[in-house]
Amino acid sequence: MTAYDRLTARAARLATLNEAQSVLSWDASAMMPKGGAAARGDQFAVLASLAHGLATAPELADDLAEAEANPPADPWQAENLRLLRAAHTRATALPNDLVEALARVGNDCEQIWRGARAASDFAAVQPKLTELFGLVREKAQAYGEALGMSPYDAMMDTYQRGITAADATAIFAEYEAFLRDALPRVEELQNSRPAPIQPQGPFPEDVQEALCRRLSLRTGLEAEHSRLDRSTHPFCGGTPTDVRITTRYSTDDFGRALMGVLHETGHALYERGLPEAFARQPVGEAAGMAAHESQSLIIEMQAARSDAFLRFLGPELHKTFGGDAAPYAPENLACITRRVSRGFIRVDADEMTYPAHVILRFRFEQALMTGDLAVADLPGAWAEGMQNLLGITPPDDAQGVLQDIHWYAGIMGYFPSYSLGAMAAAQLMAAARRDVPGLDDGLSQGDFAPLLGWLRTKFHSQGSRYGFNDLLRHATGKKLDPADFRAHLMARYL
């Protein structure tokens, strides 16, 4: 057995252990009775400590050095070796007491945040958040030094490699300028039109669930490799051969669950399309969180909200829910599913204003990291920032700085992924339309095969072989080009 073989065998073992963790995590959200929570926490802790043991085993350093002295000729294997090195660098970069403090303080802070958000009381969580950010800064510092990056770039790289804070800064500045010009015009046009006709419920949950599952499978997701269940917070989990989608239903509105399921289906299709030959190896994994978000959004935002697909979806919805046909006319559905509106809550935002929410958080994260912004000043800065970006001021902290879990769980550097993914989705869709002439004809008949085939070849099957910009270059011929996203918005909204 060569050093490289030993490394991949160990990586596979670690990935398999993480699969177990992932299924248990799905179970905790979708199935577990409340009374199992404490024991499940212990199970996660034991699995995490065993995983940490595998990731930092003393033999790894020698095997990495030996393999690097004579690296594999195959480019996939060579990249895999580089990723194994990077994973080892991360796993060994943090002192044990920092890892433990992050887990403990992160957990405490998340618990306090739940109460603080319910009471809209930022002061209640401010001390713990300050403590947590101190630890996150130490972590970012250590990662940055080990990887030769700035602390914030090292955190971004945790979630998406191949794109930097400097890249994002330029992209977001450009988008901010675009939004200042385009948003009022879109709103004016939208207001000049009659209000859409709302479908009348109630829409029974089991009917919605069957519809969601049917449409999810229609995209090309295989029934024998997936499930659809319910949880408070929708997500896509499980493992590449057994993906688990969840959503929640409201009997007043079917659109949220349906678009949510199609979003998660995009994530699921990506997992299903990863290269099997490198399953359970770093190079066989998804390329990062921005890459992942591009896949959920290309299904949800680009395909499912397209004129073409709405022509298929309208009659399908009418057949499913019955009643008056008018709300299900494709043009009416378009008005409903593509409504632009300035709001306080990121997860409820339309695709045009969504980046404003991300820009705000991206800027604050960097200022918090350098110390230019104090935790105590966050609520004020938030109100000012929202006013500046979207012209609205949240009535309370629950609808402002307390709305997202990320920071309170110690997650920093993740937010840019959402909007970089949205932009990549537009760029990928434009390229797919160029490469595959029948793409929209397919969608208008509910046929995702032309789009999915292109995504599998150009994107899914590439695993983690490339960083973000190089992956887009491979798939579309150029690095991330936000002009495609702006062009998409102009075409759809103006």
Place this chain on the structure above:
Amino acid sequence: MTAYDRLTARAARLATLNEAQSVLSWDASAMMPKGGAAARGDQFAVLASLAHGLATAPELADDLAEAEANPPADPWQAENLRLLRAAHTRATALPNDLVEALARVGNDCEQIWRGARAASDFAAVQPKLTELFGLVREKAQAYGEALGMSPYDAMMDTYQRGITAADATAIFAEYEAFLRDALPRVEELQNSRPAPIQPQGPFPEDVQEALCRRLSLRTGLEAEHSRLDRSTHPFCGGTPTDVRITTRYSTDDFGRALMGVLHETGHALYERGLPEAFARQPVGEAAGMAAHESQSLIIEMQAARSDAFLRFLGPELHKTFGGDAAPYAPENLACITRRVSRGFIRVDADEMTYPAHVILRFRFEQALMTGDLAVADLPGAWAEGMQNLLGITPPDDAQGVLQDIHWYAGIMGYFPSYSLGAMAAAQLMAAARRDVPGLDDGLSQGDFAPLLGWLRTKFHSQGSRYGFNDLLRHATGKKLDPADFRAHLMARYL
């Protein structure tokens, strides 16, 4: 930290890892889409190998010796230490290549058995079963030597400590004599009565499921610590704070699912009642498989089929399913749920003939272990044995030697637990009736609290503090006394 503390910390870690395995196992049976099977197999293998690593860590031998040199004064802790020693003896008794061969050949044999059973073709599985039994004999030999027991006693002890093959031999001989006398008389009496009125279906699955859940919770099982789901083979899994019951439904017959769920509920209540102070320690676990079966059967056979409970159940069923009231009259329900009938299939057997199925297997297992019976001679011996015990001959091997998975998965020494458990259930119920005057009044109102309270105090809360006979002595004042089971059968059937 003392040596004993180090041992218990490691035991808790291992138990927690096994909990993760248990939830994944439930998922594999109740939730997992087919396409996840291969990955799940890998996940189990990695977890098993990590668990083996924890169970055989080199530090354990030193810590055990150190703790035993100065054993804890507390009797629970002292017993826990003895059980930790026994677990270590087992974990280190088998050479690695035997463990691997057992896993590999056991898995192969089980796969071949599935096909052989479907084709009713014993010859197809005979060579692999012969190979597997050779390995099982080696294992029994090694366990026996390490534990100072005969090979077969060492296998029985794997599933239930505190009762030997010699004990079971005497008990079963006595039962065989009883059955030869009582069974024809029961059949004569049964045949002299008019046939019971069968409830008319269809019984919708979701209505059955709601009924099963309602009655399962009525026993005292807590909703926030349990689930009820569906699987091909009903079982009780999960963890003590998160028990997962499964069953399957047929729209023709609600009785099987209902009694099945009450059976699994008995297992679940036992897990819920184990001593929390010793959670994740050997002494805090269930006392063995016969002990476990006594708890499922005291709920299903003793309580749920009692005259008292049927008075509550009849109206409940009629309210649930509607239609004609006559089939739900308690006396009629009694005839339906307590029908004695000589059959080929163990899992379908009534409580009176069930031990005959176990006696047959128990005798064959010992003869296979000593070599007095060759694998090739099993089908013939089976036909002869069934004829001798129950006066019937199975038409094929699928309804004979191929019906149960146990042997084909390398499980030997388990079968006696079923009937020892049934006998213990009768003994426990008799003792509970003596100790708790209002027990049957409670059951006649669907109130299990008097029975459950007694079981919790006398049995559940004792964990693994005692072996089987001592546990019964603690709860009822005497070791296993099969006379109580015979008295129960006489009272119920004659």
